Amino acid sequence: MSDRDTFLGYPRPVGRPGIRNHLLVLNCTGLTDAAARRVAAALPGTVFAGTMYGMGMIAADGDFHTAALSGLATHPNCGAVLLISADRTRLDQMIAVVEASGRPYAALGLDDTNHDAQVLSQRAICDGAQLLRDLSTMRPVPCPMSDLFLGFECGLSDPSSGLVANPLLGQIADWLVDAGGSVVLGESIEWLGTEDELARRAATPEVGAALTDAVSNRLAMAHAAGLDLLGTNPNAANIRAGLSTIEEKASGAVLKAGSRPIQSVLSYAEAPAAPGLHLMDAPSYSPESLTGFVAAGAQMILFTTGLGNSYCSALAPTLKLTANAGTARNLPCQIDFDASAGFTGQTLADLAPDLMAGIIATASARLTWGEIIGEGAESISRFGAAI
């Protein structure tokens, strides 16, 4: 096997291996947010994620939220979980999800500590310390590329994104899909104008219809709110940088999808049922979008930017790339991969092997700039009003 055939990952009892071995402090209810943050702060090296919401979320909104929390709790990069919740119901629900994944965990609820957040924090810190000690003995092993699931995002794009950086990710998508791995991209409003072409690549007519419906639903949402997409997407920064219309931005953004068949249109936070290329019907704002991919199980995010964008996932190392030479020069501790040679004579095929090597190095241990400087958060989308 060549170096390009494997990466080092942490095997899990169920599902894909992790490319990191984090203890996740997962705050499952808004009431416990501050207490859970104190716990994470007292346990250096842990990852914090969770929700600011709880009871009152109804129907699809509640279901998406539970799916997203469950996806985070069982994320491949999370070797163990410390579940924190105000109420027993949510805690028991998340315990069942984590137990099915075979991960070590501890769970603490305010119901069990007489609603004393200080007692909860103290107990959680002790339990978390034990989990961290257990995690420290795990070692990564070589894993095939088919075990890798990448999420693709673009943020603060300029025309360099659609001309070089996004088509370069298209090459990565084709490479990983051909190796039996998985890729997801979202931001459904940015399929606008390209949906018929994408639908022709759908694995089944149903997937094609789901894809075009997703776009028309997003457009209808924008129009129902009286929104002219110009000014919102592309936004003011995109426009200053030279992007003029949504279809110009979208036709550059979808190049991330490469050329392989589209296997499914996933709901927010939905894990793909099979390997290959998938689209997620989801909001385009990066914090929500990335958490959708991460909750679906993506171990790493590849994030193209034109002007620079510091946002990263907390759980999935987020590799930043740009084809704007000025941005790469100005943001040396943000941009992990400089693709600007794509404008000075190098082809995408020239650049792709270096990026593949960077992906494997990052999967296998190398930290992203975002990990080094401590960027990283998760933000679960809301899909309706609460009662």
Next chain:
Amino acid sequence: MTTKAHMVRPDDMVAYLLADARPGMTVQTASHALTARDAIPVFHKIALLDIAAGATIHRGGWPIGRASTDIPAGAHVHVHNLVSAYATSKETE
């Protein structure tokens, strides 16, 4: 003075500047050499041919909007003369 501009396909109607252009500067693409009529910032678009008002502008095989006015070759192409087919504001109806 010459500056370069990037094209995706030979049938592109616009190219993307790889450095700021001033009016009168020569802009060189893979297949065209033309004179910039306007100041055009890096990564913004230059018209590679005369484009009539109402025409759909293509880049990389994709429509990227419609000319809202006549655009001469060498002009800056951006939100002042290119509108989305999906825009809903009054002036684009």
